[in-house]
Amino acid sequence: MEFTNGIIESKTGYFILEWESDQKENSLFQESEEAWIPIYSGELRQLSLSGLSDGTYNYAICPIDTAQPSKEICSYTQALVEHYSPVQSVISLGIGLSLFCCIVVALFYFQSKSKFKDSISA
Numbered sequence: 001m002e003f004t005n006g007i008i009e010s011k012t013g014y015f016i017l018e019w020e021s022d023q024k025e026n027s028l029f030q031e032s033e034e035a036w037i038p039i040y041s042g043e044l045r046q047l048s049l050s051g052l053s054d055g056t057y058n059y060a061i062c063p064i065d066t067a068q069p070s071k072e073i074c075s076y077t078q079a080l081v082e083h084y085s086p087v088q089s090v091i092s093l094g095i096g097l098s099l100f101c102c103i104v105v106a107l108f109y110f111q112s113k114s115k116f117k118d119s120i121s122a
Helices: 086-121
Strands: 008-010 015-020 026-031 036-042 046-049 055-063 075-081
Touching: 008 015, 015 055, 015 075
Parallel strands: 008 075
Antiparallel strands: 015 046, 026 036, 026 055, 055 075
């Protein structure tokens, strides 16, 4: 068994772990400060994770009956989460808001121009 997506980098705290295995069922572990914590057991071959803060996360996929990961029987991968900076987020929000306002103004402008043209024709 092995992870198919190698080292993962995420700017949003969301990513999908994917693995191949000849086992029917597997256990997925996430490393915490003190130990490996089982976060999934079953037949799936991928799992999406979200809501993670900045940091490095280590994962291991092992046979279902594994109590703790070991290098002999498990496969390992790492996820690096580094969110967009607040400045970059505010700039993106400002650009989106500006485009939205321009579209609304253009719609009102052309709508009023069309009504004025129709009133002259009548």
